[in-house]
Amino acid sequence: MIGEVEFDSATFRRVLGHYPTGVCVVTASEPGGGPVGMVVGSFTSVSLDPPLVAFFPAKSSSSWPRIKAVGTFCVNVLASDQQPLCRQLAGGAADKFSGVSHRHSANGSPILDGVVAWIDCSLEAVHEAGDHYIVLGRVQALGVERPGPPLLFFQGRYGAFALLD
Incomplete structure (x- = not known):
């Protein structure tokens, strides 16, 4: 039947955990x-013309309203060796940026030292999507800082990417 769910959220999370995602810090x-x-x-490219990207913050996020207001x-x-940084910034510490080195982009947002790449955006649109938002950003500038493997999240664990010939 349309609209009826025949699985629970734990099953949903377990099955979708079989698809790896990159790890970013907004x-x-x-x-x-x-x-x-x-x-x-949950970050993705959306459009080349105009250049748009998207990410999907939870409605329960305490950081998203602050970012949206800016x-x-x-x-x-994040690079594959930045798991400690990821854990620090994901934590609930009052000053989770303590000791985190960064510089500011043209729009004033922090570009974290040692990342693989950065994408500087202006907020284009926000759409509700269940218990999350779909946030569209218009890319203003971007760059590769340190070519190399990104940090990945797969089946509840962090890992790195290995190229196959």
Whole structure:
């Protein structure tokens, strides 16, 4: 039947966990408040013309409303050796950016040191999608910092990418 679910959320999460995702940190700088950021595993390119990307924060996120209020953000693609940074920024510490080195993009958002790549965006649109939002960002600038394998999340664990010939 349409609309009826025949599985629970644990099954949904377990099955979708068989698809690896990259790990990114979305950052912004609050006026007078310093950096704010959130770890996301749901990031994708959307359009080349205009250049759009998307990520999907949970409605329960405490960081997303702060980033939304700024209106600009930077997506930082974490490198495979940045799992400690990921854990620090995903934690609930009051100052989770303590000791995190970064510089600011043209729009003022933190670009984290050592990331594989960064994508600087202005907020294009936000759409509700169940218990998450679909956030579209218009790419203003981007760059590769350190070519190499990104940090991946797969079946509840972190890992790295290996190229096959």
